[in-house]
Amino acid sequence: MARVNKDMIIADIIALDQGTIPILLNAGLHCVGCPSAQGESIEEAAMVHGLDADALVDDINDYLETK
Numbered sequence: 001m002a003r004v005n006k007d008m009i010i011a012d013i014i015a016l017d018q019g020t021i022p023i024l025l026n027a028g029l030h031c032v033g034c035p036s037a038q039g040e041s042i043e044e045a046a047m048v049h050g051l052d053a054d055a056l057v058d059d060i061n062d063y064l065e066t067k
Contacts (some may be wrong), residue, residue, distance in 0.1 A: 001067070004060050006043035006053040013042065013060065015067070020060050027056050 004020075006015050006036050012031060016044050024032050028049050036045070042060075046053035 001020055002056055002064050004042070004064070006046070006057050007041050009039060009041055010037040010045060011039075017064060019063060019067075023056075023059050025061070027051055029056075 002016050004016070010024065010029070010032065014037070016017060021032050024033075028051060029045050031040070031045060040048075043053040045051075046056055
């Protein structure tokens with residue numbers, strides 16, 4: 001089973017499973033298609049957007065566990 005952590009790059013998480021896109025979008029990270037996603041980690045994006053990186057990672061991993 002795949003798991004993500006807050007140091008992972010957004011583009012790598014999307015490449016791992018495109019089903020993570022709605023989770024990112026619902027969290028307010030609309031950068032899934034922008035160049036920032038190519039080099040920005042979940043932790044960095046969460047900090048910029050005022051989000052809890054740990055909670056976002058938990059949401060993504062909860063989704064991945066259902067696969």
